[in-house]
Amino acid sequence: MTLAVAADLTKSNALALRYGASQIPPAGPWNDHIDLLMSHRSVRGYRPDPVPEGTLETLVAAAQSAATSSNLQTWSVIAVTDPAKKAAFAKIAGNQKHIEQCPLFLVWLADLSRNERLGAEEGVELASLPYLETFLVAAIDAALAAQNATVAAESLGLSTVYIGAMRNDPVQVAELLGLPAGTMGVFGLCVGYADPKAANEVKPRLPQSVVLYRETYGVSNESTLRAAYDAEMGAFSRRNEMAQDSWTQRVIKRMATLSAMNGRDRLSEIVKALGFPIR
């Protein structure tokens, strides 16, 4: 087998795992970096082994290398390894045991407080701080940074899972971390070595033609493609011994009731209490 043929096989395998054999998009150029990105799976079980020395600094260097709006750098990250603190976070997140198991738990902060301290020291009021725009910039830039850290971690053989459930109780998260006003834990990230028992396949996603549009937004065949994806997710769930929900049922379960929001329907008032007026 030539190298080019081997590379084509890797690519078609990666696309088949991500989309199912019947929905492979006509992807073009490919390489090892893209293989790494395609192989992502969230892992919810960890061995206790610590991450190697200097890993945290490597991940943060990757994170800081992501773009940041106008170089404002309106995010921070807190590395948590203390078992008692991780247990408290697991509880906030509805008893997600992997937060206790993982050796390194990163809480990513939207952080306008550093810029505010700069303004205070320079005697300048930063008029843009109270606006939704500025909060959104901080949350988005934290996400860009965290995703780079995730890619770096996975390239080192580590596994990860994002923990949006930090937003179940951002006030308690702020208390546990001693956060100043103008900062908020936007999400957490477990980092560690996967417990082999927690291994699962790459999760299929919606067909590209439902997510990617050209020139204008234009829905076509969405119901048909959703049905195809429901079947794909059903087969995936059976193979991985997960609850046998279709995507349709999963979306309805997560989005139809306020109780499924686990308190996050209060986020708007909580964000204000944490020092983001989101005007």
Add this chain to the structure above:
Amino acid sequence: MTLAVAADLTKSNALALRYGASQIPPAGPWNDHIDLLMSHRSVRGYRPDPVPEGTLETLVAAAQSAATSSNLQTWSVIAVTDPAKKAAFAKIAGNQKHIEQCPLFLVWLADLSRNERLGAEEGVELASLPYLETFLVAAIDAALAAQNATVAAESLGLSTVYIGAMRNDPVQVAELLGLPAGTMGVFGLCVGYADPKAANEVKPRLPQSVVLYRETYGVSNESTLRAAYDAEMGAFSRRNEMAQDSWTQRVIKRMATLSAMNGRDRLSEIVKALGFPIR
């Protein structure tokens, strides 16, 4: 020179470019993927050459491989190549010529409309749609996806720059793209081959100890380290023939006045008009 020594040199070079020689963090494990992440720089000048066939699908496959909250997949992306449309986006963004130059302009959408259509077809009202939490999930998941696409593009020798200025006028962006209610262009992304004249160095970031905390948020030496970073950014600006602002002056220029927000101080009402009540 042995391979290990060569790899160590690559690592220390990458860290010196990102942090300046006096603020190199004690990073640990390293590899080619991390080198790629570290080498990111935003590029604001493009050659007209189109991207190779299938590149768009490769980038979107990488994007869809990023984590998405509860697999809700609340984002979409629109690929724009039409010169007239790119010119209109450049104008919205305050005449950013690189939007016209780049062969591929991606507009990343927070998209709750697909889930809403699902609910409507299934006869279920999705009670969580109007909340700030759900809008935030959509914006964050769009960012995670876009960052994977960015890494994939850069791995293929393409350059990128995020365009937050789509938020200068999200209503006009929605009109240009024919967006339904419950979708919003969160940011754009130029993709293409860098014009050699637009090449610049990796931009230094704040020292790690100002951004990374352990166990709790704890500021120390922030003013001193900010002064060191101001000097680093001053030297960077001189070397790259940019306006010689310190970081401190840059933050003040961008954040001290509402006029510097270019209309984004209205984002809160605009987001509501686009179908996100952000309750």
